[in-house]
Amino acid sequence: MEVSISVNGTNHSSDVEPRTLLVHYLREDLGLTGTHVGCETGYCGACTVIVDGRAVKSCTMFAVQADGAEVRTVEGAANDAGLHPVQEGFWECHGLQCGYCTPGMIMSSIALLEENDNPSEDEIRHGIEGNLCRCTGYHNIVRSVQYASAKLRGEEPQGASAEVTT
Amino acid sequence: MSTTSVMGGIVRRKEDPSLIQGKGRYVDDIKRPGELAVAFVRSPFAAATVNSIDASGALALDGVHAVYTIDDVRHLGVTPAQVAVGTLRPLLADGAVKHVGEAVAMVVADDRYIAQDAADLVFVDYEPLDAVVDLKEAMADSIQVHEGTPNLLLTWAGNAWWEGVVELPDPAPGIQEAKERDDAVVVSLEMVNQRLIPTAIEPRAVLADWNDGYGSVELWTTSQIPHAVAGAIGATFGIPSNKVRVVAPEVGGGFGLKLNLYPDEFLCCFASKELGRPVRWTETRREAAVSSIQGRGWIGTATITGTRDGKILGYELDAICDMGAYSQNFTVAIPLLGLFVAPGQYDIPTSYALHCVVTNTPTTDAYRGAGRPEAAFYLERIIDVFAREIGMDPADVRKANYWKKEQFPVTTAVGMTMDSGDYETNLDALLARVGYEELKAKRDAARAEGRLLGIGLSTYVEVCGFGPSALTGLGFSWAGYGLPTAFNGSGVVRVQPDGTCTVTIGTGPSGQGHQTTWAQIVSDGLGIPMDDIEVQHGDSNDSPMGVGTFGSRSIAVDGSATFEATKRVKEKAAVIAGHLLEAAPQDVQFADGGAHVAGSPDRSVTWAQIAESAYQPHTLPEGVEGGLESSVVFSPPNATWPFGSHLALVEVDPDTGDVDILEYWATDDCGNVINPMIVDGQVHGGIAQGIAQALFEEAIYDETGNLLTSSLADYPLPAAESLPMFSLDRTVTPTDVNPLGVKGIGEAGTIGSAQTIVNAVVDAVSHLGVKHIDMPLRPKRVWQAIQDARN
Amino acid sequence: MYPPNFDYVAPASLDEALSALAGADNAKVLSGGMSLIPLMKMRLVRPTTVIDISRIPGLDAITDEGDHIRIGAMVRHAQTATDPLVNEHATALAQAAAATADVQVRNQGTTCGSIAHADLAADQPAAILALGATMVAASVRGTREIPAAEFFVDTLTTTLESDEILTAVKVPKGGKSVYRKLGRRGSDSDYPIAAAAAWVDASYGTISDARIAITGVSSKPYLATTAAQAVVGTDGSSEAIAAAASQATDGVVVLEDLYGTVEYRTHLASVYVQRALEDVLQ
Structure with a gap:
């Protein structure tokens, strides 16, 4: 057809x-x-x-x-201006490991933030419930989406150094 | 965030820009012109005789090129394995099937849709037989999976099979006598450590391209061990391994399931050779549940004999371990890894008997932790039961039996030597951070209001960083088993003529961030910026010989090889730079992307200048060879022994049995840390998989051996909503068995977490009379346990 | 993973779709495809013709029809979950739609599709039962209306004839309703192990009418009639609610599966009837 x-x-x-x-x-x-x-x-x-x-x-x-x-x-997802804030968030916050779920996870996160640019942690978890990740335990994915959300709203986003144990 | 770093720094991953833009290349993304697609015809029966296979309908379909059965491939022998004990797997079912999903025939067609159409048209005449699924029934041997071969393959207990490799003492003396003491407290519990389906999100995939002209074959495969696959393919097809190029490109999660030699890898090579076209197979998810390995699957009775002051006088475990139908790569060695850590972090007499039994189910093998989560589960659960029995805080019972920091290195009750440890400091750090006393008060207050809060604690030690080649290769001549391969770590560091650096390693990531961590090691050593360092891996032709990624081994072994290679490159670069700067090599210092004379920063050369000279040998000082490259093979004197403490706060809904994890804390110790962001990530993922075992996942077979949980609808992986945020911290107790002082962190989270959750849930309902609940703690089980205790 | 071949038609009108359905042997109607496509991929369903109704204008609307709201065949779960009319007048359905599967499925799957598919553990059938909705079924023979209570026959089986398309669900206004569930992965995640929708009319203080529907527990979503009767005529006291909860599975065969024994599911049905009633009477 x-x-x-x-x-x-x-x-x-x-x-x-x-x-x-x-x-x-x-x-x-x-x-x-x-x-x-x-x-x-x-x-x-x-x-x-x-x-x-x-x-x-x-x-x-x-x-x-x-x-x-x-x-x-x-x-x-990226354009001439560079990575989409969600992609940047995944990079900055170690939101991916093997990367296999990542494209789908990123597209779901983009769609989520297009509907709600300031989701709570629960709303993020609910918004990506249809995307399974076997590597990250979702912790850093949630943080990646929070990073993108802050960036989209013009706030200072928090990368990995804000939390990681050193 | 900086793009260059010293070791110990948080560095964004080098692998991410491609992966976040969908430009990563996984096996299924790699295309070859003229490729054909494979579908397998799989058995619906767990045990049956295969009377006949009629492929005429399939062969008549447009676009179908071949249908192969065992008759076509029997001459190739069985599927090779690194630990070849027990019944090995034929490449396709040979007259009989031993588990649901066993491949009976292989269809090759123009594309995957047609291949599946054709597979549906292959008629197999089966004569179903009785299957054995239950482990105790399998032990009884009344139905033999492989007729004439006892189901019990071997029992890991003494040192019988192990002689010359690892000296295991006889079962610990004194436990029987301890039980007879007047003040002895004996607790004993049978517990299930259920079967799991590893479920990397990337299904396995294979693409084989045989070239008759070159007499060589290229194979792209989702593998953690490309070198071993290359060795096995060479041996199977009777061609030298240097004519076999095996590439593991991006690998979408491994967790042990891709640490194997699978029939499909050999079969796709065979089909490509026969048909003269590239041949591809990509697993479907339902196929994955039966065609790839599974993990865990133990039922065992743990017993502690101790006294009321918390002293443990003996620990015993008697368990039956499910091997599934065939022995694949490491199948029977997995329980052995559990035995290595049987006494945990405790100075306690220990007696173990692990019975490796075959059943009519898919093969088990390494799944994240591989034997060690099982061992930690039984030990740390029964310690909790013991603590409750004697009315002592579970943290105090653990402390009363720990090896002390000053005792290290120690030889444990199972004859293993542990490198370093400081368990009490680690546990105290965790308890202080969570505010343990306040937390207990909070739990008790909630309980007084009728809410069911529970606190669970587990500490653990794992053995990883494999390791000494005698331990990693188990001391055998594997070439004799058709598997010539390496058991060492390796790293090659090469400074290119333009001053950038290429690092190739004998191990490759399936998400662990090797490219970043290794670049940090080299950047730290040479002062070459992270962006100028490229880490390559996973190509059996181009990567140095290595054993691959498993057992939390890469950084300790291949990382150390790379560290040493870096040092050697630096030493040579100092000679060259000294020559260029007219200074003695010992006066050359490296900084800011180049080298200068100590005390005279303006007398400097760049790495590009050093390299240019290196590759124009006439410019080098007398006696110095050209090139700027070092290749190091590393085999440490011992494995490493990371440890840690995990603690969870859970709430149980008394009306439904639903478990909610309110808080999760972990304080791990993996020695020195190169990239703390990556280490945290490994712990997060490990904990998630342990929680998944505790609460959600189970491979369930009915009595006929049919897998009831073959899709993600029935095998519930935790989603984002199922898990909490994790609160992490670390203590640092370096090892001296490698120059980096690193121990490994890939599996720690999984080893520490499942029993942490079970201990917490049991704590929440113990005052109602519940003593134990078998995993997974689905609501129905928790609710039922409460009902049973009340009645 | 790879569906078998089929003929695909995407009619531009309902009449065209109905003719195609009447004329085809072994045809399947495709709306969102969230149930049909996985079954085809596993080759458990092999239609010769797939009739995609998504191109038919007008089926994707939720409309206010005075005493009821009408939900068209192509209304997606996400639309049902967020629509102000549904939230106001059919709260249980909005909640059930919001608790259905995940974001992507809610974006693609349809409320009518879920109802017509009639999975024994689907969320929204419980809500439409409790709300006393009416199914609108069309065929070349004409259009008929089927009360929800007469719609579900058994697992994956409804009174829809093979030449009929479920073109809309009509949900009456009035009363209050809620939907509460325990999902397979805890809270409301995944298919329900057990769930209950409760609808009450308590406009004048006492409960003058009530319906309770339960899903995930038996071979089909069902109305727990005696349970509902237990609260009618009461003011919703805890005794009345307890009485209702205790009759949650009266007269039905409770199923056992990997997620629940008969005993557990029977208990859960009571728990969720109680929770739904407590919520709706708040």
């Missing part, structure tokens, strides 16, 4: 099988391998992308469902 999908601002017209999952379309057809696959039941969230402004799991969506949609992936 012919689909036309905007990904990170670029329009792509492609012929896909109806059964092709959006994540495979992004990874195999467009070569955007930043979006990962971690499970097939929609639990892990490694495949999270933003479709028409909403964080969704691209492994639980057919590419044909995204026909006409605007998709944002981790590859589009």
Whole structure:
């Protein structure tokens, strides 16, 4: 089937099988391998992308469902001005270890902060409940999102040195 | 934050810019032209005879290239293992299946969707047999997993198998006599340390590309041990290991599950060789639950004999350890690692019997901690039970039995020599920080209001930093088992002609931040900025021979090799710089990205100038070889023995049994610390996995061996909402077994945490009469325990 | 992980969708896909045709219809959870939608889809039962309305015919409601081990009417009728609530699974009936 999908601002017209999952379309057809696959039941969230402004799991969506949609992936998070504050937060606060869940975690965090730029710790944890991380215990992910939140609100963000045991 | 640093500094990770932008390259991200995809046909039965396999329907499908069975690959032998004890795994089921999910046939097709379509069309005629799942039933041997072979593979107790490698004393004398003393208090409890599914978020993936022209094969695989995989592939296919290039690129979490040699790695090489095309397989999550290894799976009775003053006169553990259906890489060695730390941080007579038993379930092997969390769990749980029995504070009971700082190095009851320790200082630091007395008062006040608050404490010692090659390789000639590989650590430091630095190491990260930590070691040694240092790893062709990443070993062994190599490069650079500056090498000092003459900072050269000279040998002083590079192999005299203390405050909902972790504190001691941010991160993740075992996760099989928890819907990994923030601190007791004084921190959090939570939950409900609850402490179990105690 | 092949249609009108459904053998309706797609990926469901109703205009609205609110087939969980009308008039449904799965699933999955899928432990069916909602089912044969109480038959089975699409849920206004649950990963995280929705009409002090629905406990979400009767005519005293709680599982077969024994679930059903009633009567 012919689909036309905007990904990170670029329009792509492609012929896909109806059964092709959006994540495979992004990874195999467009070569955007930043979006990962971690499970097939929609639990892990490694495949999270933003479709028409909403964080969704691209492994639980057919590419044909995204026909006409605007998709944002981790590859589009940074812009000419540099890293997105969420990416910067993950870097500054050691919010990633193996990095496999990270693209999905970052996209969920971006979507969260677009709705609420000053979330509480509970709201952050609730906002990323659909993204599983096996490495960090979420501690530094929460701090990374807090960093980004502060930065987005024009406050002084707190990096790793604010907390780490030395 | 600074971009250069000395050791001990918080440095942002060098690996992050690619990973946070989706530019990290994991196996499944690497594409080869013309590649084909694999799907496996897996057994729905835990025990069955395979009568026949009919692949005609699959082969008739457009886009299908081959369907392979054991008949195609039997000549390659079995799946190699580093500890080849017991029944090894055939590459594909050979006439019989021994666990649900065992691969029976391999389909190769144009893409993954077609491969799965074809796999659905392979008809296998099975004759189901009785399976054995329960460990005690397996011990009874009435159903044998491998006919003619007793289910009990071996028992780790004395020194029988170990002679010449590690001298284990006979089971500790005096425990039986202690039990007969008039003042003896004996507590004994059977406890389950349940099976876990490691569940790295990146599933395993393999991409093989065999080149007949070169007579070589390249294999990209999600591995913690690429060199071992290369050695095993060479031996299996009868080609030299230098014709095998195994690459572990970014690895999305390992935790031990990628510390293995898996049939699919060999099978993809085989298919690529046969078909002349690159061949890829990527595990699905449900597949992962049965095709990769699992961890833990012990049932054991722990017994303490002691006196009312808190003195422990004997500790015994008699446990059955689930090996699953086959022995893979380290399978039977995992309980042994538990035995190494059996007496924990205590000077106590210890008697251990660990029975390694096969069952009709997927293989168990190393999962974060690997034997040591199990050992710490049994010991630290039964100490809590003992403390409650004699009415003493659990912290005081521990202190009464600790090895003292001044006694180190000590030889423990199981014959291991521990390098350094200061357990009491560590525990006191934790108790002071949490305000232990106030916390107990708070718990008691809440309890008076009907709220169920509980405090749990665990201390631990682990053995890691493997290690002396005799210990890491267990003293065997592994080449004789078809697995020529290395058991040492290694590091190569090379200053490039432009003055930047390339470091290659025999170990690679699966999230631990090697690139950053190693760059810190080298930057600190040479004064070359962090940004100018590139750390490479995970390529069996290009990385120095090393054993890989596991057992919290990398920094202690390969880190030390790199530290030594750095020193040697610096010594040579001093000679070259001295020559350029017309000064004696001992007068050369390194600072600010170059070298200068002591006392004359203006008489200086940059690293680029030193390197330029190094690579133009005619400019060098007489007798100095060209190049600016050092390669060091390191094998320490002993493993390392980190330790720590963990404490949690939990609240139990009496109506539902739901457990809420209110606070979690840990004070760990891993010796010297290179990047405290990374060390904290390792502890966070380790604690999370211990809490996951305590509260959430369990691989559950029905009596037929069917896994009931094969998806994340049924195997609940903790989400962000399930966990608290962690409050960390450290004490620092360096080791002298390596020049960095580092011990390792990858597994510590996991080893200390599960029983901390269980102790806390039991504390919250002990006044109701609850003595123990088996993990995972799901609400139903906690509630049931309260009901049972009340009735 | 890799779904089998199927024909895909994305009709532009409901009539077109209904015709496609009537004409196809073994077709499945796709709204958000949060239940359907995982089942297809595991190849447990193999439809020959998938009818995507997301392109049909007008199905994604929550509208005020005077005495009830209407939730269209393409209304996502997140929309249900945050919509002011739903929060005001059907609090239990808003809470159940907010407690459904996770952010991404709530952004993609639909309230009607969850109801039509009828997982025995789904959140929102309990709320629509307690709220006395009505299902609007359309087919080429016409449109019919099905009371929630008659909708759920068994696990993954409803009274929806194979040629029907659940086009909307009509939720009556009036009364007060709440939804309370214990999730598999504690608090309200993940599927409920047990959960209860309670609706009461207590406009004149005493409780003149009440409905209590329970999910996660039996093979389908159900109305705990005798439990609700126990509080009707009372002023919601703790005795009345306790009486209601004690009858939470009357007449139903309680299920056992990895998360709960029959005894535990029976107990939890009581606990959550009590908690829901205490909350709604506050």
